[in-house]
Amino acid sequence: MVLADPENCRHRILIGEWTFVSNLNSSNETGTGRAARLGSPLEVLRIFLKLGLSCFGGPIAHIGYFRDEFVVRRKWIDEHAFADLVGLCQLLPGPSSSQVGFSIGLMRAGYLGALAAWSGFTLPSAAILVVFAYSARALSGSVGAGLLHGLRLTAVAIVAQAVWDMARNLCPDLERASIAVMVTLIILSFATSVAQIGAIVLGGLAGLWLCRNEAQTPSGQVDSPVSRSVGLVALAMFFLLLAVLPALRSLTVSSSVALFDASYRSGALVFGGGHVVLPFLREAFVAPGWLTDDAFLAGYGAAQAVPGPLFTFAAYLGAVVSPEPHGLAGASLGLIGIFLPGMLILLGALPFWDSFRKRVGAQAMMRGVNAAVVGVLGAALYNPVWTTTIHAPADFGIALVGFVPLTVWRVPPLVVVAFSAAAGAAAAFL
Known part of the structure; x- marks a missing residue:
C-alpha cells in the first residue's frame, strides 16, 4: 500500500x-x-x-x-x-x-x-561444512594430511588480507591506528576472552576521547520496521541469554548448554563479522580442548570455499567437537547459537537507530570499536593462525602466493582455497 x-x-x-x-x-x-x-x-x-x-x-x-x-x-x-x-x-x-x-x-x-531469508542464505553453506566435517575424518595418509594443511595455509592468506583491508579502511589516521596497535598488544599479552572483550571496550572509550573530530551528521531518515516494545523485548533477551547461559553452564554438566553458550558468546561479542569471529571461536572451542588447532584451522580454510556467511563455520565446529552432542545435533546448536544474538540485537536496535546514529559521541565510540576490531584480528593472525601453521619456508611461500592474489589481483577466495589445498597435498606427496 x-x-x-x-x-x-x-x-x-x-x-x-x-x-x-x-x-x-x-x-x-x-x-x-x-x-x-x-x-x-x-x-x-x-x-x-x-x-x-x-x-x-x-x-x-x-x-x-x-x-x-x-x-x-x-x-x-x-x-x-x-x-x-x-x-x-x-x-x-x-x-x-x-x-x-x-x-x-x-x-x-x-x-x-x-x-526464510536467513534459512535460504545460511543453510546451504552450513550443510556443505557439515559434510566436510564428516569427510575430513576420513582423510588419512600423507596426501590427506597435506590437503588439510593446505586449507590451514588458506587461513593465513585470508586473515592477512582481512587485516590489511580492514586496517586501511578502519584505521586511516594516527588515532585509530594507535588504538589498533594497543589492542593487539593487549590480546597478545593476555590471550583470554576477557582480554578480548576488555580490549574492545577500551577501544570504544579511546574512540570517544580521540575520534570526536571525525564525526559527521548523517543525512536522511530511517523509519523503524520494528516497534519499540518489540525492540526492547529483543534487547532484553539478548542480554539475558548473555548473562544466564554462562551461569547455567557452570551449574550443569550439560555439554549441549556449553556448546550453545560458546557459540552464543562468540556471535554476541564480535563486531565487524566475518573473519573477526576467528579468535572468539578459537577461544570458545579450542581452549576447552574440544578440538585441536589443526582441525579448527582446516575447517576455517574450508569455510572460505563455500558460499554464504562465514559464521556457518560454527556448524562445522559443532559437528566435530569431542563432547556430545556433535554431528548434526551439535552443528544445529552451533549454528543457531552464533546467529541468534546478531538477530536479537538487530531487532532491538532498529527502533532506536535513527536517533543514535546522529549522536557525535556514538559515532566516535564506534570508530574506536572498529579500530579495536582490527587489533583483535591482527593478534589472531599471529596466534593461532601463524604460529600453528607456518612451520617451514614452503608453508610461508604457499601462504604468500595466496595472499598476493587476494590483495592485489582480487581473485575470488575459492581460487586461493583450491591452490593452497592442492599445494599442500603436492608438498606432502613430494
Whole structure:
C-alpha cells in the first residue's frame, strides 16, 4: 500500500510493521508500487536460497549481491534506505550481511520472511561444512594430511588480507591506528576472552576521547520496521541469554548448554563479522580442548570455499567437537547459537537507530570499536593462525602466493582455497 502525502510528495511504504520513508519523484512510482507489495515467505526463501548457493566472497561481496538483487533488479528497497540499513548492520555485533538479508526478508514478508531469508542464505553453506566435517575424518595418509594443511595455509592468506583491508579502511589516521596497535598488544599479552572483550571496550572509550573530530551528521531518515516494545523485548533477551547461559553452564554438566553458550558468546561479542569471529571461536572451542588447532584451522580454510556467511563455520565446529552432542545435533546448536544474538540485537536496535546514529559521541565510540576490531584480528593472525601453521619456508611461500592474489589481483577466495589445498597435498606427496 502506498500513501501519497500531498504536501511534500513523499511516499510512505507500509509493509506489515515496516515503515520506509523515501523521497521519490513521479518517475519512480512504478518501482515504488512493486516495492510496496507484500511478498510471501516462500518467495523470499526461493530468492535467498539462490543467493545462498552463489554468494561467494565474504560479507562485502554479499552486500553487493544484495544491492544488485533487491535495489536494482527487484526494487524491494530504495538506494538510500539500503545504505542506511547496511550502516546499521556494520555497527552491530554479529554477521552484517546476514543481518541485512534478515532485514530485507522482514521488510518483504514479515517475521516469517525474515526467517526464510536467513534459512535460504545460511543453510546451504552450513550443510556443505557439515559434510566436510564428516569427510575430513576420513582423510588419512600423507596426501590427506597435506590437503588439510593446505586449507590451514588458506587461513593465513585470508586473515592477512582481512587485516590489511580492514586496517586501511578502519584505521586511516594516527588515532585509530594507535588504538589498533594497543589492542593487539593487549590480546597478545593476555590471550583470554576477557582480554578480548576488555580490549574492545577500551577501544570504544579511546574512540570517544580521540575520534570526536571525525564525526559527521548523517543525512536522511530511517523509519523503524520494528516497534519499540518489540525492540526492547529483543534487547532484553539478548542480554539475558548473555548473562544466564554462562551461569547455567557452570551449574550443569550439560555439554549441549556449553556448546550453545560458546557459540552464543562468540556471535554476541564480535563486531565487524566475518573473519573477526576467528579468535572468539578459537577461544570458545579450542581452549576447552574440544578440538585441536589443526582441525579448527582446516575447517576455517574450508569455510572460505563455500558460499554464504562465514559464521556457518560454527556448524562445522559443532559437528566435530569431542563432547556430545556433535554431528548434526551439535552443528544445529552451533549454528543457531552464533546467529541468534546478531538477530536479537538487530531487532532491538532498529527502533532506536535513527536517533543514535546522529549522536557525535556514538559515532566516535564506534570508530574506536572498529579500530579495536582490527587489533583483535591482527593478534589472531599471529596466534593461532601463524604460529600453528607456518612451520617451514614452503608453508610461508604457499601462504604468500595466496595472499598476493587476494590483495592485489582480487581473485575470488575459492581460487586461493583450491591452490593452497592442492599445494599442500603436492608438498606432502613430494
